[in-house]
Amino acid sequence: xxxxxxxxxxxxxxxxxxxxxxxxxxxxxxxFYWYRQILGQKVEFLVSxxxxxxxxxxxxxxxxxxxxxxxxxxxxLKIRSTKLEDSAMYFCASRRGPNxxxxxxxxxxxxxxL
Amino acid sequence: xxxxxxxxxxxxxxxxxxxxxxxxxxxxxPPYLFWYVQYPNQGLQLLLKYTTGATLVKxxxxxxxxxxxxxxxxxxxxxxxxMSDAAEYFCAVSDGGANSKLTFGKGITLSVxx
Numbered sequence: 072x073x074x075x076x077x078x079x080x081x082x083x084x085x086x087x088x089x090x091x092x093x094x095x096x097x098x099x100x101x102x103f104y105w106y107r108q109i110l111g112q113k114v115e116f117l118v119s120x121x122x123x124x125x126x127x128x129x130x131x132x133x134x135x136x137x138x139x140x141x142x143x144x145x146x147x148l149k150i151r152s153t154k155l156e157d158s159a160m161y162f163c164a165s166r167r168g169p170n171x172x173x174x175x176x177x178x179x180x181x182x183x184x185l
Numbered sequence: 186x187x188x189x190x191x192x193x194x195x196x197x198x199x200x201x202x203x204x205x206x207x208x209x210x211x212x213x214x215p216p217y218l219f220w221y222v223q224y225p226n227q228g229l230q231l232l233l234k235y236t237t238g239a240t241l242v243k244x245x246x247x248x249x250x251x252x253x254x255x256x257x258x259x260x261x262x263x264x265x266x267x268m269s270d271a272a273e274y275f276c277a278v279s280d281g282g283a284n285s286k287l288t289f290g291k292g293i294t295l296s297v298x299x
Contacts (some may be wrong), residue, residue, distance in 0.1 A: 075228075084214070104286060109200060113291040126287060162228060164287075171216040172236050172279060174287055178228035 073097040075177035077163050083183045087152050092180045094163030102166040103146045104174060105138065107131070107159040114162065120146065148162045153184045187212045187278045189290035197296040204248075204263040206293050208276030211257065217281040218259040220250055223273045223292075232274075235259065236281065246270065271297045 076095045085089050096103050105117040118128040125138065137149045147164075150157055158174055160181050164174040198204055210216055218234040219244045233244025240252040246269075250261045259276060273294050277287040 106289075114289040116286045116288065119286050164229075169282070172281055172285075173219065173231055173234055175219075175231075176229040 075163055075165055075175050077161075077177035077180050079180055080178070081181045081183070083185065084153055086184055087157060090150045090153055090157075090160050090182060092148045092150075092163075092182070094148070094177055096146055096163065096165030097143055097167070097175055098144070100165035100167045100175070102126075102169075103138075103140070104164040104166075105148045106162045106164060106176075108162065108179075109156075112116045117148075117161075150182075153182075155184050158182055160185045187280060187286060187288045188214065189276050189278050191276055191290035191293050193293060194291070194298065195294045197298060198235070198266045199298045200268055201265050204261070204266045204270065204295065206261040206274050206276075207294065208250075208259045208261065208290060209257050210259060210276070210278045212278055213230065214280045217279045217285075218250075218252060219277040219279075219287065220244065220259075220261050221275045221277060221289075223275065225272075229275065232261070266295075266297045268297050268299065271295055 078093045088148045103120040108114045116129050121124045135151045140148050160179045162179045163177045190209045218235040221229040222232050235242050243249045248263045273292045275292045276281050276290040279283045279285040279287050
């Protein structure tokens with residue numbers, strides 16, 4: 072069964088360092104998302120991406136964040152200069168079409184900023 | 186804007202007992218509604234969804250939910266809890282539009298007592 076895969080599963084970094092989280096969405100999906108879940112809190116929307124551009128972003132997704140689909144298969148989230156409060160589980164998700172509704176999630180990348 | 190309210194953070198039931206997890210939503214357009222489950226150290230897995238049509242929807246693992254527009258609710262039920270149902274459950278809403286994102290509730294942790 073096709074699935075969304077994410078790497079790394081866990082990354083520890085020092086405050087101020089750049090981090091890139093990688094995702095391979097399901098191959099025939101067209102809509103891509105990043106969500107995050109700070110420990111003990113709700114799953115929060117960060118950004119959605121379609122047709123090689125951002126379609127919507129939340130207030131969390133500030134200038135320190137960027138997304139890219141560099142090669143038609145990977146979908147990356149970059150944090151330029153990490154802060155302690157960026158520590159969270161980051162989930163990538165994808166969706167096939169405009170009216171299918173359901174998002175398929177990866178297993179997440181846990182980011183720990185020290 | 187859409188929102189989801191999941192009252193309480195923790196529900197505990199005995200094995201074999203009824204499971205009822207409550208979800209109320211707010212949406213200015215006809216909603217798409219979802220329940221996702223998250224097992225420890227895993228990603229989000231879709232349990233069931235309501236988009237249009239029959240208001241009682243059945244999902245995996247014996248769960249079902251009923252969309253009640255008049256009550257703006259989408260409560261999740263299972264007649265008989267199993268130990269393996271212990272997990273965190275998230276209700277989510279979207280507007281079903283082309284670029285629509287999911288908005289999650291804060292989640293409910295379900296514990297099952299032997």
